[in-house]
Amino acid sequence: MAAEYDAFMASGKKWFCHFDDDNYVNTDQLARLLGEYDARHDWYLGRNSVHVLLQIMDDDRRGERISFWFGTGGAGFCWSRALALKMSPFAGGGRFMRVAEKNRLPDDVTVGYIVEHLLKVPLTVVDLFHSHLEEMKFIRSEELGEQISLSYANDGDTENVINLEIFNKQKDPTRFYSLHCLLHPSTSFCPR
Incomplete structure (x- = not known):
């Protein structure tokens, strides 16, 4: 994910989307969806895999719990260029891996931690994204x-x-x- 983030930032593209290798992506529908949102604003689009907020211990404040949503990589997620720019202090130049390792989180959960918890940008749930965790x-x-x-x-x-x-x-x-x-x-x- 760290390499994907850096490659996206170097690309100059408006939208970043990540899908796992067990996804079929209907690119026509994806393009239609992204056309409904302005990439100059903060957008974090995806589908949560759990139906309750994820809770983890905050390593910076011992004993405190923090809660946030994350878009599962199993269904895919996208973020706008504007949001990616704000993520840079936490994700650019290898910092993404440090955040993930510090909190012992997988890549999609680390995105949610950075976006929802640190940047306070909510996940916009898109029900058209599907993971193998649903029937x-x-x-x-x-x-x-x-x-x-x-x-x-x-x-x-x-x-x-x-x-x-x-x-x-x-x-x-x-x-x-x-x-x-x-x-x-x-x-x-x-x-x-």
């Missing part, structure tokens, strides 16, 4: 094209995938090929 089968097939990110999980006996089968389970265990063909039917590998 994918409950997303209706007619609504799949509206979603921004989708995930999957498969631990052998249990699978958590969207309910869409253009390809069989052997060829498409994640259902991402099927989803891609639903969204982009003219792709060469999609059935005619």
Whole structure:
């Protein structure tokens, strides 16, 4: 995440988005969403994976608890250029890793700590981001094209995938090929 942050800052782009490698990202819907927000203002967009504020011990004030939301990398999150500039004292030039290590937090939680706790910018929850921590089968097939990110999980006996089968389970265990063909039917590998 530290390297991603520094690369984003060097890019001059308006928006930074991070998605885990088990996400399918509907880039058309992502671009539409980001077009609704002004990157010159502070925006932290994502989906929380827990339904209560995360609480950790504050290392600066022994014994005190601090609470904040974070956008899970399992569903993806985005922040605006304006917010990224404010994050620089805590995230730029390797400082992100120091904050993460000091608090013993994973990268997505460290983002929430910096943005929500230190900078006091709230997470704007976007229900169109989805992680494998929710039941994918409950997303209706007619609504799949509206979603921004989708995930999957498969631990052998249990699978958590969207309910869409253009390809069989052997060829498409994640259902991402099927989803891609639903969204982009003219792709060469999609059935005619």
